[in-house]
Amino acid sequence: MTTLLLDCGNTRIKWQLRAPDGIRAAGVVELATAEAADALALLLDSWAVDAVAISSVRNKAATAEMAEGLKSRFSCRVFVAEVSACACGIENGYHQPQRLGVDRWMAAIGAYKKLSSAVVIVDAGSAITVDYVDARGVFRGGYIAPGLKLLCGALQLGTEDVHFSTDYDNKEMSAGLSTDEAVARGLMHMAMGYIRSAQDEIARQNKGDSVPVIMTGGDALSLLAVMQEEHDYIESLVLDGLNWVFEEEVVDEL
Ligand SMILES: Nc1ncnc2c1ncn2[C@@H]1O[C@H](COP(=O)(O)OP(=O)(O)O)[C@@H](O)[C@H]1O
Ligand SMILES: CC(C)(COP(=O)(O)O)[C@@H](O)C(=O)NCCC(=O)O
Ligand SMILES: [K+]
CATH class of the missing domain: 3.30.420.40 (ATPase, nucleotide binding domain)
Structure with a gap:
């Protein structure tokens, strides 16, 4: 399975395409806006993507728009990570x-x-x-x-x-x-x-x-x-x- 992983920060989007045998491609998209999803889709035009996973600190609307864009582009499951009280054996001590x-x-x-x-x-x-x-x-x-x-x-x-x-x-x-x-x-x-x-x-x-x-x-x-x-x-x-x-x-x- 090939997964597109995205880290959307306040300045840039960092991405990697991971397959079971390692990282196939990686890059940075400068602007963290909705168009960035299109820019990314263009970059990844030649790759098949089975799933997308997003970590985004941008506002909910921008994140949802980006998730939708990627979903229609790749026709696959798009997972938007959220913060939880516990994950992967790590406990969240924030109030x-x-x-x-x-x-x-x-x-x-x-x-x-x-x-x-x-x-x-x-x-x-x-x-x-x-x-x-x-x-x-x-x-x-x-x-x-x-x-x-x-x-x-x-x-x-x-x-x-x-x-x-x-x-x-x-x-x-x-x-x-x-x-x-x-x-x-x-x-x-x-x-x-x-x-x-x-x-x-x-x-x-x-x-x-x-x-x-x-x-x-x-x-x-x-x-x-x-x-x-x-x-x-x-x-x-x-x-x-x-x-x-x-x-x-x-x-x-x-
Ligand atoms: N080419 C670059 N474009 C933008 N910021 C850069 C660049 N090179 C270094 N930086 C620095 O890196 C910071 C952004 O780092 P990054 O980890 O991508 O942030 P974020 O996760 O908040 O988007 C900028 O605030 C800037 O200080
Ligand atoms: C602190 C941050 C702005 C860092 O974002 P980044 O510099 O990676 O864009 C981000 O993690 C954020 O929006 N945090 C919410 C507030 C908190 O963590 O308490
Ligand atoms: K960051």
């Missing part, structure tokens, strides 16, 4: 489990299935989330802060004389000697400091033992390039979790 972002839930499942131990998940996307799953597989909560692009936008909006290029992808972290450098490095320090501080707090919650980190998301590699720590990086962590949930909930029905 209101359904309020947790489905991408965070998928990433937590993907990460715990991978390590079978306590794990911190850093997803550096539109927002940067730092989440904690404990050794028993309980999602113990996390942190949400604006991502690098949003931080950049906020600085541009709220100042009149800070003119800078938005190309913040540099590996040098010493004090900036131009506005471009000062902003680029300032934002990176902000993100790194937040991740480290959240990680320290989680270690305290974990009886003082540090917890391994898995990073994912569009800015994870830029952050890893300037961080001293050697964290794991799994580009498809959300899709990995989605695949686990899809297999648990849907595959037997097909």
Whole structure:
């Protein structure tokens, strides 16, 4: 069976076509709108798809429209993942489990299935989330802060004389000697400091033992390039979790 897996974030759609023998194709669609479903369908024109699974943090209407588009394009079952109190052996400790972002839930499942131990998940996307799953597989909560692009936008909006290029992808972290450098490095320090501080707090919650980190998301590699720590990086962590949930909930029905 060939499954099209989609991770619809606030900035981009990441997708993979998975068959039992491995990943057949993968890609990124830049705009997370209804037309994105058509763009994707065009890309996948030459592939046969037996089922579609979607993890989407976009609004309900946009997600439903995309699901409908894919359903009529591929004439197959379209599964839209939801957050539950428990899935794939992982328990959701959020006060209101359904309020947790489905991408965070998928990433937590993907990460715990991978390590079978306590794990911190850093997803550096539109927002940067730092989440904690404990050794028993309980999602113990996390942190949400604006991502690098949003931080950049906020600085541009709220100042009149800070003119800078938005190309913040540099590996040098010493004090900036131009506005471009000062902003680029300032934002990176902000993100790194937040991740480290959240990680320290989680270690305290974990009886003082540090917890391994898995990073994912569009800015994870830029952050890893300037961080001293050697964290794991799994580009498809959300899709990995989605695949686990899809297999648990849907595959037997097909
Ligand atoms: N080519 C790119 N297009 C858009 N964003 C990019 C690109 N490369 C890096 N980024 C960064 O990655 C972030 C989006 O990451 P992603 O994981 O796709 O987010 P989301 O899941 O929220 O859609 C952007 O906010 C931006 O900071
Ligand atoms: C925190 C998020 C915006 C992250 O989304 P992303 O950066 O991946 O687009 C998303 O998981 C979300 O909308 N969460 C709902 C609120 C919550 O998780 O508590
Ligand atoms: K994401």
